[in-house]
Amino acid sequence: MLTTNNLTKSYNEVNALNNVSLSIKEGELYGLLGPNGAGKTTTINILSSLLKPDSGEILYQGKSLYQNLSESKRMIGVVPQEIALYEDLTAIENLKFWGTLYGIKGKKQQSKIEELLEFLGLSDRKNHKIKTYSGGMKRRINIAAALLHDPTIVFMDEPTVGIDPQSRNLIFEVIQELHSRGLTMIYTTHYMEEAERLCDRIGIIDEGKIIAEGSLEELKKSSKIKEEIHVKFTNTLKTDLSNISNHFNGQLLIQENQMVLSTSQANTDLPSLIQMCTHANLHLERLDVKSLSLESVFLELTGKSLRD
Numbered sequence: 520m521l522t523t524n525n526l527t528k529s530y531n532e533v534n535a536l537n538n539v540s541l542s543i544k545e546g547e548l549y550g551l552l553g554p555n556g557a558g559k560t561t562t563i564n565i566l567s568s569l570l571k572p573d574s575g576e577i578l579y580q581g582k583s584l585y586q587n588l589s590e591s592k593r594m595i596g597v598v599p600q601e602i603a604l605y606e607d608l609t610a611i612e613n614l615k616f617w618g619t620l621y622g623i624k625g626k627k628q629q630s631k632i633e634e635l636l637e638f639l640g641l642s643d644r645k646n647h648k649i650k651t652y653s654g655g656m657k658r659r660i661n662i663a664a665a666l667l668h669d670p671t672i673v674f675m676d677e678p679t680v681g682i683d684p685q686s687r688n689l690i691f692e693v694i695q696e697l698h699s700r701g702l703t704m705i706y707t708t709h710y711m712e713e714a715e716r717l718c719d720r721i722g723i724i725d726e727g728k729i730i731a732e733g734s735l736e737e738l739k740k741s742s743k744i745k746e747e748i749h750v751k752f753t754n755t756l757k758t759d760l761s762n763i764s765n766h767f768n769g770q771l772l773i774q775e776n777q778m779v780l781s782t783s784q785a786n787t788d789l790p791s792l793i794q795m796c797t798h799a800n801l802h803l804e805r806l807d808v809k810s811l812s813l814e815s816v817f818l819e820l821t822g823k824s825l826r827d
């Protein structure tokens with residue numbers, strides 16, 4: 520469906536993309552997971568022809584994007600990270616504006632708008648101005664705008680940023696329904712749990728490079744880490760714990776009153792961790808040993824937490 524070969528892009532001195540090669544299959548929900556500034560938006564902007572790469576190739580159904588620009592553009596829908604709606608217009612008026620821009624007019628436009636408002640659960644608010652909408656509702660109209668021209672591939676750039684958990688779940692349901700209808704989607708996120716929950720395949724991007732790719736199971740299998748030891752303490756960890764961190768070679772995350780140790784040898788690391796914590800006068804409240812998460816895979820690959 521979509522293939523890219525060795526895409527590169529620099530903004531002055533910043534090397535935003537470094538030989539990014541992707542292959543997205545028809546109907547696939549592909550997650551591009553990476554921290555802030557990793558190159559996710561740059562990738563989406565390039566793949567949707569908003570931005571030209573410095574070098575590299577982009578093929579839709581085997582044909583070059585730039586040699587078939589108008590045909591390719593008809594296939595592509597983009598849900599941008601920034602909400603692209605007029606606050607003083609109603610939902611219907613906004614969607615009419617976008618529909619006309621895509622060349623969808625008259626009865627076809629009207630029925631498509633009604634269908635999408637129904638699908639996104641916003642029919643009852645269709646005549647209200649966008650400025651009266653919650654953040655989650657705006658995000659849903661943003662999705663509707665990208666679907667008006669029946670694209671076959673949709674890019675979603677962090678569509679759940681800044682919304683409450685209930686709205687996030689509604690957006691997940693929409694994405695899962697679109698996925699079950701066979702739409703190809705590329706979904707960028709810096710939320711590990713979204714990639715784990717939604718995507719068929721995940722590409723981990725860091726500093727402009729795809730550093731790992733595969734299904735969740737494949738990514739976990741390729742990791743040396745097998746388990747996570749989660750420790751909760753009775754108070755916030757304020758003292759210098761670098762000796763403990765150093766002992767575990769950067770595989771220990773310390774946040775507020777918790778530690779998470781990613782390990783391939785829980786049987787030996789668990790007693791050492793407890794001993795070192797006791798020695799540092801830390802009081803344990805709770806201890807769990809869990810199976811590997813994507814967070815640990817990311818930490819192992821990049822040496823940093825996604826939430827940095």
Ligand SMILES: Nc1ncnc2c1ncn2[C@@H]1O[C@H](COP(=O)(O)OP(=O)(O)OP(=O)(O)O)[C@@H](O)[C@H]1O
Binds near residue numbers: 531533554
């Ligand atoms: N217009 C620009 N001018 C200069 N540098 C830019 C520009 N756009 C992006 N960058 C830089 O390119 C790198 C990649 O940015 P990009 O926005 O693609 O990352 P991202 O993964 O989408 O991040 P976020 O999650 O914060 O949206 C960053 O270092 C960023 O600062």
